[in-house]
Amino acid sequence: MLMTGRDYVDSIRDGRQVWIDGEPVKDVTKHPAFKPMVDVRARVYDMAHQDEHRDVMVQPADDGEDCSVSWTPPRSKEDLHAKWRWVDAVMEDIGGVVYRLGDETIGAVWSLLDGKDVLHDVDPRFTANIERHIDHAHRGDLFTVSGNTDPKGDRSRPPQEQDPDMLLHAVKETDAGIVVRGAKYETAAAYAHQAFVKPTIANWGDAKMSDYALGFMCPMGAPGLKHICRSSLATGKNPRDYPSTSKFDEIDTLLVFDDVLIPWEDVFFYQHTQAAGFIRSMLHRYSALPFVIRVLHIADLLIGAAKFNAEQTGLDKQPAVREKLAQLGAWREGIRAHVLASIELAEASAGGLMMPHQSMIYAGRIHACSGLPNMMHLARELTGGQICITPDSETFEGVETKPWMDKYYTVNDRWDAEDRRKLLAFARDLVNSDHAGHRLTFALFAQSPPFAHLNAEYMTFDFDGPKRAVKKAADLSDKVMGNR
Ligand SMILES: Cc1cc2nc3c(=O)[nH]c(=O)nc-3n(C[C@H](O)[C@H](O)[C@H](O)COP(=O)(O)OP(=O)(O)OC[C@H]3O[C@@H](n4cnc5c(N)ncnc54)[C@H](O)[C@@H]3O)c2cc1C
Known part of the structure; x- marks a missing residue:
């Protein structure tokens, strides 16, 4: 059933325990730190009910029931294109970029389907839970985080x-399920419905069984769960001066599991390190796509801000400035090319889904994320030093200061002082604010750190083609083609 924004808001008023700045939060939907993002998420739910957005937001399930495109497991290239259109429509509607809306985390749950046979061989008790949960999120329109x-x-x-709770682990088994202790970092957990929780460990050594090897789905209002959130970056910021920070600060949570009961029917794997290691290796096979598309949208904001500023000041006539704008454009087109190619070369998965071409989308993720800091800096350079020395909006309105602001910030007939102020404020928020730095760090780490991005590429890139080329060109013998 497709939720409305109202349904979503009501559904997260479930008595969850949330703290921010050391204080308990009575209602996340009303608290100023969370409300802007709750409103964005509610707006996305509402979009599915509006005629002008319906085609992009809604995709019928096999039995015809209306479901969100975002939670529909992809079975064709067209389904992957539909996910891209969904992200584009949402970002355009909200007028900015938000990463964690669930569409770029639900893919980790679908990847369980591809590992179903292996998980079944390791321990068949939990296999049925996988499809049930995929269906539950799909039909229930559930905002699922990671x-x-x-x-x-x-x-x-x-x-x-050391303190054994430094890593999440099972402390007890009961007839009803397993009791877990520990903590996880999760963006948007305080205003999401549920989270797919799994181990961070990649290397289990020789251990075959471990209480730390467990993966499960957990509702965000589960008894014993404590959301301890970082401070809002928007506090004390005037929305006119910080247009992105004030609307799109996605609050991250230290999610403490203080003896939380996970019912058996919500467990995907338990104790077997082989299962945990296997799932870890395929976690982002679907979710990398919407994540990289987010960086494409960030690229557009960087380019738009830089180009407007160059046009405003007439600097776009300078060949050296054009070259820098072209560098931004080439980076952006590189991201788009990887996204497009990964869909056009999409691969059928073991679970019968269609996944973006793995090596291509992981290469795109490396291109997008490793290029972002440089491109952000280039945009900072092109928007000029005025972004960090321009007075705030109140100065532009002050009786005594306004005439000076009008005089020095009116550039020509097209750009009056107010539009120049708005562009500079937007650019400052995009590249210089706390929120800008936070988003840069998010892109660096949210889908694991750069070494893991490179490892994903190493594991999926087909090295045989280049090896064959060198074997032929260097006239090597057949025996060199093995892999040791
Ligand atoms: C804004 C933000 C939002 C986040 N949201 C989420 C979320 O929603 N869900 C979630 O689960 N996590 C989330 N994270 C956490 C993120 O996944 C981790 O920060 C990331 O995996 C790195 O872990 P760490 O911070 O513990 O760094 P560490 O493990 O301490 O690593 C620090 C650095 O050490 C180096 N390093 C560590 N291990 C190795 C290795 N084996 N090989 C080579 N180099 C290594 C790397 O340079 C690495 O970047 C978020 C992080 C940020 C910053």
């Missing part, structure tokens, strides 16, 4: 030799 990262503590010591 919990991978534990505080971890001292990495040189196993968790048993």
